[in-house]
Structure formats: structure tokens, C-alpha cells
Amino acid sequence: MLETFNNEIICIKNSTKNPMDQVKMDFHLHDDYEIYLFLSGGVRYFIEKNSYDLVPGDILLMRPGEIHKATFTSNETYERIVINFSENIIKTLSTEGNELNYCYFNRPHGEKNRLNSNDDEINELLALFDKLIMVDTYSKRWNVQLKLSIFLEILVKINRIFSDERRSAPSHLNHQRLMPILEYIDQNLNKDLSLKSLQDKFYISGSYLCQIFKQTTGSTLHEYIIYKRISRAKQLLISGESAHNASLKSGFSDYSNFFRAFKKVTGYSPREYLKQITKQI
Numbered sequence: 029m030l031e032t033f034n035n036e037i038i039c040i041k042n043s044t045k046n047p048m049d050q051v052k053m054d055f056h057l058h059d060d061y062e063i064y065l066f067l068s069g070g071v072r073y074f075i076e077k078n079s080y081d082l083v084p085g086d087i088l089l090m091r092p093g094e095i096h097k098a099t100f101t102s103n104e105t106y107e108r109i110v111i112n113f114s115e116n117i118i119k120t121l122s123t124e125g126n127e128l129n130y131c132y133f134n135r136p137h138g139e140k141n142r143l144n145s146n147d148d149e150i151n152e153l154l155a156l157f158d159k160l161i162m163v164d165t166y167s168k169r170w171n172v173q174l175k176l177s178i179f180l181e182i183l184v185k186i187n188r189i190f191s192d193e194r195r196s197a198p199s200h201l202n203h204q205r206l207m208p209i210l211e212y213i214d215q216n217l218n219k220d221l222s223l224k225s226l227q228d229k230f231y232i233s234g235s236y237l238c239q240i241f242k243q244t245t246g247s248t249l250h251e252y253i254i255y256k257r258i259s260r261a262k263q264l265l266i267s268g269e270s271a272h273n274a275s276l277k278s279g280f281s282d283y284s285n286f287f288r289a290f291k292k293v294t295g296y297s298p299r300e301y302l303k304q305i306t307k308q309i
Contacts, residue, residue, distance in 0.1 A: 036114040063111040064088040070102025076138025077210040087143040091132040099246030131190035271298035
């Protein structure tokens with residue numbers, strides 16, 4: 029059984045030079061858990077309705093369904109370490125009263141995603157992340173056990189940091205006028221969210237709304253709404269709704285548009301996606 033976990037923990041260290049010239053980051057929406065350790069660069073990170081101006085050593089935690097995206101504020105080399113892992117691992121390694129997803133679900137959706145770490149914690153985590161990256165190059169014997177032990181230590185350390193309420197860093201959403209609009213979108217995905225309807229409801233110029241959203245996230249408001257609707261559709265599919273009903277309840281009036289958007293975001297058709305999820309449960 030343990031051998032199946034070997035491919036369910038992915039740790040990558042990335043470095044990007046001149047990111048503003050080379051990289052266009054899209055919103056991310058995935059079904060696994062993520063630990064993100066920021067090392068260097070000029071980055072504003074958007075998660076759901078919140079935006080964070082990162083400093084080296086910041087830890088970001090994203091659970092399944094939380095939309096997130098990096099936007100670059102300088103051409104300084106962008107360095108980060110990212111670990112993605114499955115819910116299956118979390119459940120297997122947890123015990124009653126010591127759930128390893130504590131730092132992911134003991135908070136509202138899309139809030140308190142950012143943690144501050146001190147120098148000692150950064151150094152400890154960096155050493156563990158480097159070991160996790162290197163373990164796949166070692167002899168295969170006992171490899172899985174070693175990988176799981178390193179990963180378990182990382183999760184325990186992060187949960188302990190999260191448990192200290194003083195370590196949660198506040199959001200720095202640049203335009204507070206966006207917050208009620210984003211909350212409205214989140215609560216009304218099955219309704220008309222056209223630019224005209226939003227500008228009429230919130231008494232805001234459509235061009236200005238698009239401008240401040242682009243400044244905050246680096247993407248368009250339309251793209252954000254599409255990702256939010258696909259996230260809702262995924263939840264509906266998992267709960268047993270048909271693809272047609274999921275498309276309507278998540279705000280798509282045309283099934284063909286829903287099908288194309290779903291496949292673009294997830295890489296799967298609705299039916300293929302459901303098969304993939306069923307295999308993981």
C-alpha cells in the first residue's frame with residue numbers, strides 16, 4: 029500500500045529569471061493539497077478573495093478548490109518550493125485528534141492561507157524540502173518509508189506554526205472595493221454575472237472594475253468567474269449531479285460552453301474527471 033504514495037507526493041524547487049518578461053501565470057485550480065514556500069522575487073499572490081505581498085519565508089497553504097495565482101511586481105529572480113499531495117495521504121497518516129489537514133480546514137475557505145515563519149523554521153523547512161526533492165535519487169530500497177517520514181515531519185511543523193494564531197499573516201487586498209464584489213460573485217455563481225450586471229449592482233464603472241481587478245490579480249474578471257464556476261461544477265459532479273445540471277447550477281447557460289471551459293481548466297471532460305476522482309477515493 030505504501031508504494032502507491034510514492035507518486036502522490038510531488039516536491040519541486042523552481043527558479044525563474046526575469047519573470048515579468050517570460051512568464052504568464054494563469055489561475056490554478058486543482059484537487060490536491062499544496063504547500064508553497066516563497067524564497068525570493070517580487071510577488072503578489074492572490075487566493076480566492078485575498079491578495080498577499082510575499083516576503084521570503086512566507087508559507088502559503090492551498091486546499092483543493094482554492095483558486096490561486098501569482099502576479100509579479102518586479103523582475104527579480106522568482107524562487108519557490110512547492111509540494112503537492114493527495115487527500116489519501118492526509119487521511120492515511122492522520123490519527124484522531126491529530127489530523128494533518130488541521131492547517132487546511134481549521135479556517136474559512138480562502139482565508140488565513142499565509143503563514144509567517146522565523147529564520148530557524150525556514151532553515152529547518154528548507155533542509156527537509158531539499159531532502160524530499162533528493163530522495164527520489166537514492167537507492168529504491170526503503171525509499172517510500174524515507175519519503176513519507178520527511179513529508180510527515182514537514183506537515184507536523186507546518187501544523188504547529190499554523191496552530192499559533194499570531195503567525196497567520198493578514199491579506200493586503202489593494203482595492204477594498206473589490207471585496208464585496210468578489211463575495212457577491214462567490215455567492216451568486218448561478219446568476220447573471222455579466223460586467224453590466226455587476227456595474228449596475230455596485231454602481232461602479234465596468235472599465236474601472238476590470239482595471240482594478242487586473243491590477244490586483246494580473247488576470248481578467250471574466251477568467252476569475254470561469255474558474256470559480258468550474259470549481260463549483262466540480263463539487264456538484266462529485267456530489268452526484270449530472271454534468272448538465274452541474275453546468276446550469278454553476279452558471280453556464282450553454283452546455284457546449286461549459287464543456288469547453290471545463291476541459292480547458294481541468295484537462296478532462298466532465299465524465300473523465302469524475303472517473304479520475306472516483307479512482308482516488
